[in-house]
Amino acid sequence: MSTTQNERLRGLLDPLVAEFALELEDLEVATVGRKRILRVVVDSEDGVDLDACAELSRAVSEKLDETGVMGEAPYELEVGSPGAERPLKEPRHFERALGRLMRARLTKEAGGEEIVARILGVDEDGLDTEVQGVKGRKSKPRRLAYTEIDKARVEVEFNRKNDEEKGEEA
Structure with missing residues (x-):
């Protein structure tokens, strides 16, 4: 998608998405065979449910038809949330993942390693983490600047008990 089209779409959809108390995380026009697909990814502090995606999809479809910004060629519209293993790019993404595990590839300047760490705290400069120990080693705290x-992306944990359950068992 050209930058101009991307900017037009973002300018058109940002205010519409905000009306639904959501944030426009990403948008992409992809060509698959002969058809185009417009993917709109939204999120909020409380997450996004299926009903919100459906309502927003109808509103986006109406707005796109009304403005003609997608042109005359047919396209499919997909509206969804970032998903469980979302990429973490913005400080707000890390904040929403507070308490969760992340898998991160560090820059070459920071060692270039891949780490798995629990996000313990987030501020404007970076995050406080607990890097998981490897092969029986103990976890270690580590401060990471953005x-x-x-x-980085969130790691899905299937067997983790939440903090409340841990407290009740003690």
């Missing part, structure tokens, strides 16, 4: 993180 500039030290090349790529």
